[in-house]
Amino acid sequence: MTMIRFDNVTKRYDGGGEALRNLSFEVARGEMVFLTGASGAGKSTLLRLIALIERPTRGQVFVDGQNVGKLSQRQVPRHRREIGVVFQDNKLLTDRSAFDNVALPLIIRGVSDRDIPRRVRAALDQVGLLKKEKQRPGTLSAGEQQRVGIARAVVGRPKLLIADEPTGNLDPWLSLEVMKLFGRFNEIGVTMLVATHDLNLLSRIKGRRVQLENGEVVTPEDDALVF
Amino acid sequence: MRRWLQLHVSNCTSSLLDLRSQPIATVLTVFVIGIALALPGALNLVVQNGRNLAGSWESARDFSVYLVPGSELSAAEKLSTELKKRKLIESVQIIAAEDALLEFRETSGLGEVLDVLDSNPLPHTLVVRPDDSASGEQLAAIGEELDKRPEVDIVKLDTQWVERLNAILDFLNRVVIIATLLLVAAVIIIIGNTIRLDIQNRRDEIEVLKLLGASDGFVRRPFLYVGLWYGLMGGIVALLLMFIGGWFLTGPLERLIGLYDSELRLLGLDFTSAMTMVAGGVLAGWGGAWTAVSRHLAAIQPH
Numbered sequence: 001m002t003m004i005r006f007d008n009v010t011k012r013y014d015g016g017g018e019a020l021r022n023l024s025f026e027v028a029r030g031e032m033v034f035l036t037g038a039s040g041a042g043k044s045t046l047l048r049l050i051a052l053i054e055r056p057t058r059g060q061v062f063v064d065g066q067n068v069g070k071l072s073q074r075q076v077p078r079h080r081r082e083i084g085v086v087f088q089d090n091k092l093l094t095d096r097s098a099f100d101n102v103a104l105p106l107i108i109r110g111v112s113d114r115d116i117p118r119r120v121r122a123a124l125d126q127v128g129l130l131k132k133e134k135q136r137p138g139t140l141s142a143g144e145q146q147r148v149g150i151a152r153a154v155v156g157r158p159k160l161l162i163a164d165e166p167t168g169n170l171d172p173w174l175s176l177e178v179m180k181l182f183g184r185f186n187e188i189g190v191t192m193l194v195a196t197h198d199l200n201l202l203s204r205i206k207g208r209r210v211q212l213e214n215g216e217v218v219t220p221e222d223d224a225l226v227f
Numbered sequence: 228m229r230r231w232l233q234l235h236v237s238n239c240t241s242s243l244l245d246l247r248s249q250p251i252a253t254v255l256t257v258f259v260i261g262i263a264l265a266l267p268g269a270l271n272l273v274v275q276n277g278r279n280l281a282g283s284w285e286s287a288r289d290f291s292v293y294l295v296p297g298s299e300l301s302a303a304e305k306l307s308t309e310l311k312k313r314k315l316i317e318s319v320q321i322i323a324a325e326d327a328l329l330e331f332r333e334t335s336g337l338g339e340v341l342d343v344l345d346s347n348p349l350p351h352t353l354v355v356r357p358d359d360s361a362s363g364e365q366l367a368a369i370g371e372e373l374d375k376r377p378e379v380d381i382v383k384l385d386t387q388w389v390e391r392l393n394a395i396l397d398f399l400n401r402v403v404i405i406a407t408l409l410l411v412a413a414v415i416i417i418i419g420n421t422i423r424l425d426i427q428n429r430r431d432e433i434e435v436l437k438l439l440g441a442s443d444g445f446v447r448r449p450f451l452y453v454g455l456w457y458g459l460m461g462g463i464v465a466l467l468l469m470f471i472g473g474w475f476l477t478g479p480l481e482r483l484i485g486l487y488d489s490e491l492r493l494l495g496l497d498f499t500s501a502m503t504m505v506a507g508g509v510l511a512g513w514g515g516a517w518t519a520v521s522r523h524l525a526a527i528q529p530h
Contacts (some may be wrong), residue, residue: 053438053529080440091435108441113233152439 001029002062003160003191004050009059011045011215019045021215022059027193029159032186034202035195037212043195046212047162050193051085052076064159081109084153084190086163090145092137098124098148099133105156123155124148127181143174150178154185161185163194167201179205235448242452253457256421260457260508261464263414267407268469268496268504274403276494277396281389290366292353292373293381300324302378303351310353315361315369320354327352350380411511418457418515422450426523438529446524451516458512462505469496 004027011020020042027033035043048054049061052068061068064082071079092101102120111119124130127147129140137145146166153161163182167175179194179201186192186207196202202209211218246253294303300323307319327349332338357366370382426433436446473495480493 051438074443077437077440077442077445080438082440085438087438091438093432093435104436105439108436108439108445113237 002026003029003031003064004193005060005062006046006049007060007062009049009056009061011042011049011054012057019215020049020056023212023215023217024059025210025217027191029191030186030189032183032192032207033194034205034207034209035193035212036197036199036202036209039197041212042215043197043212044164045215047085047164047193047195050160050162051083052079081105081156082158082160084156084158084161086146086149086153086161086166088165088168090137090149092145092148092152094137097134097136098129098140098151101137101148102133102151102155105152109156119155120151123151126154126184127151142169143171143177146170146174146178147181150181154190158190160191160193163192165195165197167196167198172201175201176204183207238448239452239455242449243456245449246453246456256417256457257460257464259417260414260461260512261468263410263417264461264465264504264508264511265468265472267403267410268465268500269472270399270403270406271500272469272494272496274396274399277392277399279492279494281392281396289354289356290370291383292355292379293383294351294353294378295380296348296350298351298378300351303353306376306378307353310355313369315358315365317356317358319356322352322354324349324351411507414458414461414508414511415515415518418454418512419519421457422454422516422519423523425453426450426519426527430527433524433527434529437527443524447520450520450524451513454512454514454516454519455509456512458508458510458515459505461512462508465504465508466496466501 004025006023006025009020009023010018012018023042023046035046037043045054049056050063050068052071056069063079066079068079093104099120102123103116106116106119121130121133124133127150129144129147129151132140132144137148140148146169150163150166153163161182166182167178170178175198182192182194183205192207194207292306294306300321303321303323307321310316310319324347328341328347331349332341355369357369361369366384370384373379374382433446477493484493
C-alpha cells in the first residue's frame with residue numbers, strides 16, 4: 001500500500017531551472033521517510049507538490065491513491081485537509097494564542113465547538129504544551145513554537161504528515177526532541193515524510209532515507225544499514 | 228445544517244469584534260457610508276414633499292373669470308349655465324359682486340375705505356373648476372376663448388406655475404435617481420476599498436488558512452460579514468442623520484407652511500423608506516465586500 005508515489009515527475013519553475021528531474025519514488029503507508037540532500041536539491045519542491053502548493057510540470061504525483069494533478073483548484077482545500085504540514089518557519093498566527101492556532105484546522109474542518117477544546121488540548125498535550133495554551137507564539141521559545149506548529153499539523157488526525165526542515169531553527173537537543181515526537185506519531189500509524197539536511201540528527205533516529213541531488217533521487221550507499 | 232448556521236453566526240459575531248478592535252477607523256468608515264446613504268434619502272424626501280405640495284395645489288387649477296364691471300348678474304348666470312354644459316368643466320361657482328365686496332370688507336380690514344366708494348368696484352366673478360382630465364393646453368384654450376367674449380373682462384389661469392413646479396419636480400426626481408446611483412456606487416467602492424485593505428493586512432493569515440485547507444468560502448465569509456456590518460451600521464447612521472436633520476428643519480418648515488395657511492402635512496421618513504435605506508446599505512456593503520473579495524482573495528496563494 002503506497003501513501004505517496006511520484007512517477008517521473010519534473011518540476012520546472014518559471015524563469016528558473018528544473019527543481020525536480022524525472023523523479024520517481026514511493027512512500028508506503030505507515031512508513032517514516034527522511035528526505036535528505038543539500039539545500040536546493042529539491043526537497044521543498046517535492047513536499048510542495050504533495051501539498052499542492054505547486055503542480056508538477058510533467059509526470060504524476062499520487063497521494064493516498066489520488067492523482068493530485070487531476071484535482072481542480074476547488075478540490076485543493078479538501079486535499080490539504082487530508083495532510084498535516086509542519087513548516088520550517090512554523091507559520092503560526094502571531095496574534096492568536098497557542099490554543100487558537102491549534103484549533104484552526106478543526107474550525108476549517110467544521111468540527112463542532114463542543115469537540116474543539118478536547119481535541120486541541122489532546123494535541124497540545126502530545127507536544128507537552130498543555131500549560132501554555134493561552135500564550136501567543138511571540139512569548140514562546142523557538143522549540144515551543146515549532147511544537148505548536150506540530151500540534152496544529154496533527155490535530156486533524158491526518159494519515160500523512162509532511163515536514164519541511166522542521167528543526168531548521170532549533171538547536172540539536174530540541175531537534176532531537178522534535179524528531180522523537182515524529183517517531184511517536186509514526187508509531188500510532190501516521191505516515192511521515194520529513195525533509196532535513198541534518199544528517200547528524202538522522203544518525204540517531206530510525207527511518208528510511210531518500211537522498212536528493214539536483215532534483216534526482218540518489219540511493220544512499222548506506223541504505224541497507226538503516227532500519 | 229446546524230453546523231453551517233453555527234459557523235455563520237460565529238463568523239458574523241467575530242467580524243463585528245474585528246471591527247471593534249479598530250474603533251476610530253470603523254466609526255469614520257461607517258459615518259462616510261451613513262452620509263452617502265442619507266443624502267439621496269433626504270433628497271428623495273424633499274422631492275416627495277414637493278410633489279405633495281404640488282398635488283395639494285392641483286385644486287388651484289381653478290380659473291377665475293371676471294366679468295366686465297357693471298354687467299348684470301343675469302349675464303353671469305347665463306355664462307355659468309352655458310359653461311356647465313361643456314365637457315372638461317366640473318363646476319362653475321358664481322361670486323356675485325355684492326358678496327365679493329362683503330368678503331373683501333371682512334378680510335381686508337379696509338372697510339372704512341370702502342365706505343367712501345359710492346359704487347361697488349368689484350365685478351361678478353365665475354370660478355370655473357375644470358375636470359381632472361383636462362390638460363393644461365385644453366385649459367388654456369378655454370381660457371382664451373372666454374377672454375374673447377364681450378361680457379368677460381379678465382380670465383386668470385393659475386395652472387401654469389403648478390405645471391412648471393411639476394416639471395421641476397420631474398427633473399429633480401431624475402437628479403435624485405442619479406444621485407442615489409452615484410452615492411450607492413460610492414458606498415460600494417468605499418466598502419470595497421476598506422475590505423481590500425483589510426485583506427492586505429491579513430495576507431499572512433489568509434495564506435496560512437489556505438495552507439491548512441480552508442475553502443475559498445471559508446476565507447471569504449468573514450470579509451463578507453465585515454462588509455455587511457459596515458452597510459448595516461452605515462444605514463443606521465443614515466437614518467439617525469435624517470432624523471436629526473428632520474427634527475432640525477421641521478419647526479421652521481411647519482411655520483412656513485402655516486403662514487401659507489395650508490392644510491399641508493409634512494411627509495417624514497416612513498417605515499418602508501427607512502427599511503429600504505438600511506437594506507440598501509446592507510446590500511451595498513455585501514456587494515462592496517464581494518467585489519473586493521472576489522478580486523483580491525484569489526490572488527493570495529501560499530508559496
